[in-house]
Amino acid sequence: xxGEPVKPIASETVPWTEFRHGEDFHIRYRHLSTAMGPQPYxxxxxxxxxxxxxxxxxxxxxxxxxxxxxxxxxTLTVRIGKDFHVMKTGDYVRFPAGxxxxxxxxxxxxxxxxxxxxxxxxxxxxxxxxxxxxxxxxGLGERYRREPLDYWDGEGTLSGKPx
Numbered sequence: 001x002x003g004e005p006v007k008p009i010a011s012e013t014v015p016w017t018e019f020r021h022g023e024d025f026h027i028r029y030r031h032l033s034t035a036m037g038p039q040p041y042x043x044x045x046x047x048x049x050x051x052x053x054x055x056x057x058x059x060x061x062x063x064x065x066x067x068x069x070x071x072x073x074x075t076l077t078v079r080i081g082k083d084f085h086v087m088k089t090g091d092y093v094r095f096p097a098g099x100x101x102x103x104x105x106x107x108x109x110x111x112x113x114x115x116x117x118x119x120x121x122x123x124x125x126x127x128x129x130x131x132x133x134x135x136x137x138x139g140l141g142e143r144y145r146r147e148p149l150d151y152w153d154g155e156g157t158l159s160g161k162p163x
């Protein structure tokens with residue numbers, strides 16, 4: 001930890017970072033937590049803008065991290081599980097850790113939607129992507145296809161016995 005005191009920042013001075021994937025995913029964001037400097041942070045805060053006709057990311061849910069979303073301007077559709085809800089300026093939603101309802105955001109309008117997203121930054125996070133049957137394990141930096149297996153699958157030798 002640095003001995004330097006924390007100082008406030010002006011969010012408008014944090015540069016926008018653009019993220020796109022293919023034709024369907026497009027946001028830009030100001031990650032306020034990382035803009036505060038190199039110190040580790042427990043809670044992440046970002047201002048994001050979701051472009052018209054685009055989605056923010058694949059539908060997913062978190063096993064260890066909780067997220068909060070507050071719409072600052074505009075309108076979007078939030079998917080929670082199999083349900084869709086329209087959110088507008090001032091609306092708020094929480095995505096609890098461990099709740100098995102996937103979530104994602106889609107801008108169904110022709111104007112940019114701006115929101116603030118706040119969430120845990122857990123190095124041991126596991127995220128599940130039900131639509132594509134994937135699991136992401138942050139600590140390993142890897143994603144896997146989900147496949148139900150028996151506890152003993154692949155076992156059969158004494159791995160704890162010295163050779």
